Amino acid sequence: MAPQSLSSSAATLTDDSDRGPLFNSKINDAAVPSPPGLGQHPRSFAQLAQTLRDRLSESGEAAFDLQWISEVLGHYPAHDPAEWKQYVFLEDGKYTRNLVESVEGCYALMVLCWAGNxxxxxxxxxxxxxxxxxxxxxxxxxxxxxxxxxxxxxINNTHTTDSGAPPGTPKSEPMKLVDTSKLLPGRVAYIHDSICLHRLRNPHPTTPAVTLHLYVPPYHTCRTFVEATGEARAQRRCAFWSRMGVRNKVGEM
Known part of the structure; x- marks a missing residue:
């Protein structure tokens, strides 16, 4: 699927009021119906994981419905950090990827932890x-x-800063920032390569952040990009800091 054309206008900081219902920081239970096939909204982390597992564990992307998934995640209240505390691993100056569960070819559920800055x-x-x-x-x-x-x-999507750009690679220039938004507690957001690239960051120097990520299907490698030149670095494997609440050993992916 080809990426959508994005506006070249300067990016602005937006908050939840600029978005549609999918992007509201809080979803009103009375205003949004229960997702199809869901008897009641998931009220615990275990119920949320089970709901996603039932939907995605066999068919993966074929069962992906953005509206359904956004409602399931949006209705999960996340009031009790004890429910997902076992997946929280913080490291100074870094963000960590912590696998909750996955089914190869179907989906992966992760908790990402963001230290200050x-x-x-x-x-x-x-x-x-x-x-x-x-x-x-x-x-x-x-x-x-x-x-x-x-x-x-x-045809040029293999050029990297590690190996040098092949003939015909466009002249390097800074990447174009098209949107900046604030993600507050309870907010649900969506990204796909057909939309754009993105970066997430914790703006607070001392206050950590915790996010829940659902990938359908999972991926094991990705490309990162140099903001100043737009060049893509060589694909690298995406490592986990922990799996199922257990810290990985040094060198373990």
Whole structure:
């Protein structure tokens, strides 16, 4: 799927009031119906995981329905950090990826933990839908246009800073920031390569943040991008800090 054309106008900081219902920081139970096939809204982390497992564990992307998933995640109250505390691993100056559960080829559910001022690189999501819910704290999402020649399916999408650009690679130029938004507790957001690239960061120097990420289907490698030049770094494997609440050993992916 080719990336959508994005506006070239300057990006502005937006909050929840600028978005449609999917992006509201809180979803009103009375205003949003229960997702189809869901007898009641998931009220615990275990119920949420089971609901997603029942829907996605066999058919994965074929069962992906953005409206349904956004409502399921939106209705989960996340009031009790004890429910997901076992997946919280903080590391100074970094963000950590902590696997809750996954079914190969279908989906992966993760808790990402953001230390003060931690930020991801600008990155893609190869062939994967990514839905994010903020459990605690606050993040800033910055969205970028795809650099020319780097889009999925482009003849130049293999050029990297590690190996040098092949003939015909467009002249390097800064990446174009097209949107900046604040993700508050309870907020649900969505990203896909057909929309744009993005970066997430914790704007607070001392207050951590915790987010829940659903990837359909899972991916194991991704590309990151140099903001100043738009060049794509070589694909690298995405490592986990922990799996199912157990810290990985040094060198374990």
């Amino acid at each position: 931690a930020a991801s690189p600008i990155h893609d999501h190869p062939s994967s839908h990514c839905v994010v819910k903020v459990l605690e704290g606050e993040l800033i999402e910055e969205r970028y246009e795809w650099p020319e020649g780097a889009q999925p399916g482009s």
